[in-house]
Amino acid sequence: MNPVTELAPQLKQLRLSGILDSLDARNRQAIDAKLAYTEFLALLIQDELARREQKKFGTRLRRAAFRATKTLEGFEFDRLPSTNRALVHDLATGRYIDERAPVLIVGPCGTGKSHLAQALGHCAVRQGHDVIFASCAQLLASLNAARAVGTYERKLQQLARVPVLIIDDFGLKPLRAPADEDLHDLIAERYERAATIVTSNLDFTEWDQAFPGNRLLASATVDRLRHNAYCLTLDGASYRAPRQGPNRAKNALASTPKNIDS
Structure with missing residues (x-):
């Protein structure tokens, strides 16, 4: 009898x-190489261990809900020569997760803030950490929806406990x-307990402007985010610049009115 038939169940x-x-x-392989039974x-x-780890990795990746496969290997540092590469690669090691420190990434639209945040999140997933990625609007909408069905505290604690929370497009x-109170409560729950990555188009000095109705709440929230935070500023050309077609320059010249001497 084939032993595999008995082994399967x-x-x-x-x-x-x-x-x-x-x-x-x-x-x-064992027969050809004459391996010992223990080998x-x-x-x-x-x-079996490799399969289980790959399965866990796939599960963590799905739960992270990244918008796309954005990795550090695909980040175009050459477009942003002033970016602190040493700090980025240090963050990729996951030390900030052990420190439970925030990572704050600011810069103009299209400079790659979301890409970099997701790339760091992808590194964290590979290192075995659970990650959640969401825009600030999505995150607060999920908390508000939980309030409507009476599960706000459970949702808040779920978000508070995840090792790496990425809040995209703050402000x-x-x-x-x-929403302002919900964000404050979430940041307060995570303060010095878990790592939070935040991206924003606003400069660091402008973050309190995201709370136009409550400056005291703004101060309390931003103060917790800035404490012991790693800060990155991305400054360069937008990735979303329109492509230049082959006839674009010619068409632009043709559409320019000529000056006619009187």
Whole structure:
């Protein structure tokens, strides 16, 4: 009788059915290389661990809800020569996560703030951390929706506990009640407990302007975000500049009215 036939239900019962994917190949390898039984077993266990880690990685990546596959390898540093590359690569190691420190990224539209934030989030996922990425508007809308169905505290604690929370486009829209209070509560819950990455078009000195109705709340929230934060300023040409067609310059000249001497 083929031993694999007997092994299959037993491996499933032990929740090791993934071993079946590589069992035949590893068995042939063991026979050809005359491996010891312990070496053969070690290979199967390594395969199972690799499969489980890959599955966990896929789950973390889906939960992160990144907009696209934005990695550090794809970030065009040459477009932003003044960017502190050393700091970016240091952040990529995940030290800020262990420190539970904020990372604040500012710059004009189209300079790659969201890309960089997601790239750091992707690094964190690869390092085994849970990450959530959302725009500031989406995040606050989810809290408001939870309030409407009586699950606000549960949602707040869920967001407060995630190791890396990425809040994109902070300050893009003015925060009105209760959104301003919700953001303050979330930042206060995460303060010195978990790492938060924030991107904004506003300069650091303008962040209080995102709270037009409550300057005291603005001060309390921004003060917590700035404390022990790593700050990055991106300054350069927009990635979203329109493409130059081959006839664009010619058409522009043709449409320019000529000066006619009187």
